[in-house]
Amino acid sequence: MIVQAQNIVTAFGDHIVHDGVSFEINKGEIFGILGGSGSGKTTLMRQMILLHRPNQGVLKVLGTDLTNIDSEDAQKLRLRWGVLFQFGALFSSLSILENVMIPLQEYTDLPNSFIEELALLKIQMVGLDKKVADLYPSELSGGMVKRAALARALALDPEILFLDEPTSGLDPASARAFDNLILKLRSLLGITVVMVTHDKDTIAHALDRFIILGDKKIVAQGDYQTLLQSNPSLMKKFME
Amino acid sequence: MAQQDIFTITQSNDAINIKCFGSWSGKNINQFLNFAQSKAVQKDLIIDISQIEFLDTNGAMALLFAQRKAYEKGFSATIIGEDENSSKLLQLCKKHDCTPLPKKSRVKNLKPLTLLGKGVIHSLKLFFAFLSFVGGVCVTFAKTLLNPKNIRFKATLYHLQQNGLYAVPIIAITSFLIGVVIAYQGAVQLKQFGANIFIVEMIGISATRELAPLIAAIVIAGRSASAFTAQIGVMKLTDEIDAMRTMGFRVWEFLVLPRVIALVIAMPLLVVIADGIAIFGGMIIAYSELGITYVEFLDRFRETVAMKHIFIGLFKAPIFGLTIALVGCYRGFQISSNTESVGRYTTVSVVNAIFWVIAFNALFSVVLTEIGL
Numbered sequence: 001m002i003v004q005a006q007n008i009v010t011a012f013g014d015h016i017v018h019d020g021v022s023f024e025i026n027k028g029e030i031f032g033i034l035g036g037s038g039s040g041k042t043t044l045m046r047q048m049i050l051l052h053r054p055n056q057g058v059l060k061v062l063g064t065d066l067t068n069i070d071s072e073d074a075q076k077l078r079l080r081w082g083v084l085f086q087f088g089a090l091f092s093s094l095s096i097l098e099n100v101m102i103p104l105q106e107y108t109d110l111p112n113s114f115i116e117e118l119a120l121l122k123i124q125m126v127g128l129d130k131k132v133a134d135l136y137p138s139e140l141s142g143g144m145v146k147r148a149a150l151a152r153a154l155a156l157d158p159e160i161l162f163l164d165e166p167t168s169g170l171d172p173a174s175a176r177a178f179d180n181l182i183l184k185l186r187s188l189l190g191i192t193v194v195m196v197t198h199d200k201d202t203i204a205h206a207l208d209r210f211i212i213l214g215d216k217k218i219v220a221q222g223d224y225q226t227l228l229q230s231n232p233s234l235m236k237k238f239m240e
Numbered sequence: 241m242a243q244q245d246i247f248t249i250t251q252s253n254d255a256i257n258i259k260c261f262g263s264w265s266g267k268n269i270n271q272f273l274n275f276a277q278s279k280a281v282q283k284d285l286i287i288d289i290s291q292i293e294f295l296d297t298n299g300a301m302a303l304l305f306a307q308r309k310a311y312e313k314g315f316s317a318t319i320i321g322e323d324e325n326s327s328k329l330l331q332l333c334k335k336h337d338c339t340p341l342p343k344k345s346r347v348k349n350l351k352p353l354t355l356l357g358k359g360v361i362h363s364l365k366l367f368f369a370f371l372s373f374v375g376g377v378c379v380t381f382a383k384t385l386l387n388p389k390n391i392r393f394k395a396t397l398y399h400l401q402q403n404g405l406y407a408v409p410i411i412a413i414t415s416f417l418i419g420v421v422i423a424y425q426g427a428v429q430l431k432q433f434g435a436n437i438f439i440v441e442m443i444g445i446s447a448t449r450e451l452a453p454l455i456a457a458i459v460i461a462g463r464s465a466s467a468f469t470a471q472i473g474v475m476k477l478t479d480e481i482d483a484m485r486t487m488g489f490r491v492w493e494f495l496v497l498p499r500v501i502a503l504v505i506a507m508p509l510l511v512v513i514a515d516g517i518a519i520f521g522g523m524i525i526a527y528s529e530l531g532i533t534y535v536e537f538l539d540r541f542r543e544t545v546a547m548k549h550i551f552i553g554l555f556k557a558p559i560f561g562l563t564i565a566l567v568g569c570y571r572g573f574q575i576s577s578n579t580e581s582v583g584r585y586t587t588v589s590v591v592n593a594i595f596w597v598i599a600f601n602a603l604f605s606v607v608l609t610e611i612g613l
Contacts, residue, residue, distance in 0.1 A: 092578035097341075108266045108298075114273055116336040118266070118301055124336035125297070133341060138577035157265055157296035188329050189296055 002160060002192045003048060008057035010043055018054070019216040030186060030193045031209030032203060034238060041196045042086075042164055044159060048076055048194065050164055060196040062159065066075045079107055082153030084151070086164040088145040090137040096123065096148045097133035103155040120152040127177055133151050144171045145214055147178075154185070161185075163195035165221055167202055179206040212238070247272055258306075261291035262397050264299025275307035285376035290321025300326070302335045317349040344540050351404050373570045377500060380492040392402045395498035403464040403499075404506030408513060410463070411456050415514035419443065419521025438532040440537055443522035444545035453553045454601050457560035460507065461593035465568035468499055469589040472572025472581045500565040509559030515553065548613055556604055560597050567593040 002026035007018035010018040021164065025031045034042045046052040048061055050069070059066045064077055090099050100119040104110065110118075123133055126147040137145055146169065153161060165176035166182075179202050185191050197203065204224055211221040212234065220231050228235050246262040246269070262268075275281075287303060289295070303319060310317035322330065386388045426442045452545055473497060475481050519541070526532040530542075571589035575581045 093580040104266060104298075109270050110266065111270075111273065113340055114301075114305065116340045118298055119307070119339040120340070121297060121301060121333055121336055124338070125332065130337065130341070136578070154297075159296055184332075188325060188332065 001025070002029070002062060003031075003194065004058070004060040005048075006043075006058040008044070008054045008059060010040060010052075011172055016216055018213075021213070021216075021218055023211050023218060023221060025192065025194060026189050027192055028186060030157070030166060030182065030208045031195070032207040033213065034136070034198075034203065034210050035213030041213055042215075044162060044213070045194065045196055049081065050078070076145075078157060080158055081160040082156065082158035082161045084146070084149050084153045084164060084166055086168065087142075088137070088149035088176070090149055090152065092137050092143060095134055095136055096128075096151075098130055098139070099137070099148065100155050102150045103152065107156060119151075119155065122154050123148065126151045126155070126181060127174070145172065147174075150178075150181075157189065158191065160192045160194060163193065163197075163217050165196055165198065165199065167199040172201075178203065179196045182206060198238075203238065205223050241590045245271075245610065247275075249275070250282075250284075255286050256281065257438055258285060258287045259291065259302075260287060260289045261293070263294040264292055264302065265294065265296045266298035269299055269302040272302055273305060276302075277307045281310055281313060284315045285317035287317065287319045289319060289326060290323070292326065295326050295329060297329065298328045298538065301338070304330065304333055366553075370566075370570055373573070374566055376492055377496055377566065377569075380490070380497055381452060381500075384493060384497060391501075392494060392498050395494065396501050399499050399502035400506055403460065403467070403502055404509060407460060407463055407506070408508060411510050411514050411578045412517050414455050414459055415447075415452050415518040416521040418455055419447060419518035420473070420525055422446055422451070422518075423522035423525035424529065427525060431530065436532060438535075439522070439526045439530060439532065440540040441544050443519060443526075444541050445549050447518040447522065448515045448553045449549040450553070450601070450605070452518045453511045453556050453560065454597070456507065456510045456514045456557070457564065457597040457601075458594055460503070460510065460561070461597055462590055464499075465502060465564050465571075465589045465593035466586045467573070468565065468568030469572040469586045470582060472569060473575030473585060476573065476575055477577075477579070477582070496569045499569055500562060502560045503561035503565040505561075507557040509552055511557040528547055552604070552608060552613065556601065559600060563596045563600060564593045567596060576609060 001024055003023075005024070006022045006048065008018050012017070021044065026036075029195065035041045043052060047054050049229055049231060050066060062077060062080055064073055071079070083140060083170060090096070091102070097116065097119055100122050101112075101115050104118060105112070105113045108115070109188075120133060123215070124130060127154075128144060128151070132140065132144065132148070135192040137148070140148065141165050142195075150163075150166070153163075161182075163182075167178050170178060184194055184205060195202075197207075207224065209223050211218045214217070220227055220234055222230070246264060247260045250257045288602075289303065289307065292299075307317040307319065309541065319330065418545050423439060423443055426439055427436075430436055430438055430442070472481075474563070481491055481495075484494060523532075523534055523537050526533065526537055556607070568589050571585045575585045
C-alpha cells in the first residue's frame with residue numbers, strides 16, 4: 001500500500017471539509033481525486049505531502065505514519081516523492097535547467113556536468129525542447145511551465161508523483177500527450193501517480209481508479225467502467 | 241549517504257566485464273561514473289545489467305554515459321542482459337540529446353568607457369521614466385480635481401490609516417528619543433557656560449525645524465515606500481494590474497493617487513506629533529539635568545522660538561510625503577517577471593526615498609537660510 005487514509009477529518013475553523021474520509025492507493029496505480037470545487041481535493045493532496053495536517057485520522061504514505069512524523073523521517077519521505085503544483089511553482093529566479101538541476105545538486109553527489117545531462121533528459125522527456133532549458137519561467141507559456149515543473153518533480157526519479165490538476169490550462173493535444181507520458185512513466189519506472197483532476201479524458205483514459213469527494217465524504221470510488229454502470233448520474237456530472 | 245556497491249569488474253583478455261546489480265538510482269551511481277571516466281577503461285566494455293533489481297532514468301543515463309565515454313576513447317561498449325523494461329528505458333534516454341548546452345559567456349564587454357556610457361544612458365532613461373511617472377500623477381490629479389467624484393475616498397482613507405495612524409507609535413518613540421538625545425548632549429555643554437536656559441531654543445528650533453520632520457520622513461520612507469513598492473509589484477506579478485486595466489479601471493486613480501494623497505496629508509500631521517513629543521522629551525531632560533521646570537520651559541519657548549521654525553518644518557512635511565509616495569509607487573511599477581525583483585526594487589525604493597528626503601531637506605535648509613527665513 002502506497003497511501004493509506006483512515007477516517008480523515010479536516011476542518012478550517014468551523015468549516016468542516018472532510019468528515020471521515022478513508023481510501024487506499026496501491027503501488028503502481030494511477031489514482032485520481034475528483035470532486036466539485038471546494039470539496040477538499042487539493043487539501044487532501046496537501047495532507048499527503050505534509051503541507052497540511054488533518055485534524056483527525058490516520059494517514060500513511062509509503063508506510064510512514066504522517067501523524068507524529070519527526071523532521072528526519074519527513075525529510076526522507078520528501079525525497080521519495082515529486083510534486084507538481086497547479087501553477088508549476090517553478091523558482092522564478094532560476095532558469096528551467098537550474099530548476100530541474102537543483103534537487104539533484106542538493107541530494108546527490110553526482111558531478112555537475114552529469115546532473116546537467118540528467119536535467120536535460122527530464123526536460124526533453126516531458127516534451128520540451130532543449131532550447132527551453134536556458135529560459136526563465138517568466139518567459140514560458142502556462143503549458144510549458146507545467147511541463148518544466150513536471151520535469152523538476154521527476155528529477156530524483158520519485159516513487160510517487162503528486163499532480164495537482166496536471167492538464168488544466170493545456171491544449172487538448174498536449175493534455176493527451178501528458179496523459180501518455182504519465183502512463184509511460186508508470187510502465188517504465190513503476191511510479192505511483194496521485195492526481196487531482198477535472199479532465200474528463202484523463203479520467204476516462206489515464207486513471208486506474210479514483211475517488212469522488214462530495215458532501216465531506218467519499219461519495220463513490222472505483223474504476224471508470226464500474227462507476228459508469230453503478231452510478232451513472234454522478235459520473236454524468238463529471239463527464240459533461 | 242553511504243554508497244552501496246552496485247557493480248563488479250572482471251578483466252578478461254580482450255574486454256572488461258562489468259556486472260551490475262542492486263538498485264541503480266541517482267543516489268549511488270557516482271562511483272560508477274568515476275570508473276567510466278577513469279583511465280581503467282582501456283579495453284572494450286561489456287556491461288551486464290541482467291542482475292539489476294531497480295533501474296531508473298538516472299541509472300540508465302549512467303550506463304549510457306559509460307558507453308559514450310568508451311566510444312570517445314575508441315573502444316566499444318555493449319550493454320547486455322536487458323529485459324523489456326530496461327531496454328525501453330534505455331531507448332527513452334537514448335532518444336534525447338542530452339549533451340550540455342554551450343555556456344553563454346556572461347561577462348561581456350568590460351571596457352570602462354563603455355560601461356560608463358551605458359550606465360549614464362541607463363540612469364537618464366530611468367530619470368525620464370520617473371519624470372513621466374510624476375507627470376502622470378500630476379495629470380491624473382488635475383483631472384480628478386475637475387471631477388472630484390473620481391477621487392477614491394475610501395482607498396485614500398485606508399492608506400491614511402495604514403500609513404498615517406498606524407505609524408504614530410513608532411514616530412512617537414523615535415522623536416521622543418531624538419528629543420531626549422539632543423537635550424542630553426546639549427545640557428552637558430550648556431552647563432559649562434551656565435547657559436542652562438538656552439536649552440529651550442536649542443531643542444525648540446532644532447527639533448521643529450529640522451529633526452522632527454526629517455526623522456518622521458525617514459521612518460515613513462522605511463515603512464511606506466517599501467509597502468507601496470511591494471504591494472504594487474505583487475499586484476503586477478499576479479496580473480491584477482492588467483486585470484484592472486482591461487476592466488477600464490484607471491490604475492493611476494485607483495492605486496497611485498490614494499497613496500500619494502494619503503501621505504501628503506499624513507506627513508504634516510505626523511510631524512506635528514513628532515514636534516510635540518520631541519519637545520516633551522527635551523523638557524524632561526531639561527528638568528532632570530538642568531532644573532528647568534516645565535512652566536519655565538514653556539514660557540521661554542513662547543518668547544524665543546519663532547513660529548516660522550515650526551511652519552518651515554510643517555511646510556517640508558508634505559513635500560517629503562509626496563517624494564516618498566512617488567518613489568514607492570514608481571518602483572512598484574518597475575517590478576516585473578520574478579519574485580527576486582520584488583526584493584530588489586523594494587530595497588531600491590526605500591534607499592531612494594530616504595536619499596531624496598535628505599537631499600530635499602539639505603536644499604531647503606540652504607535656500608531658506610539664504611533668503612533669510
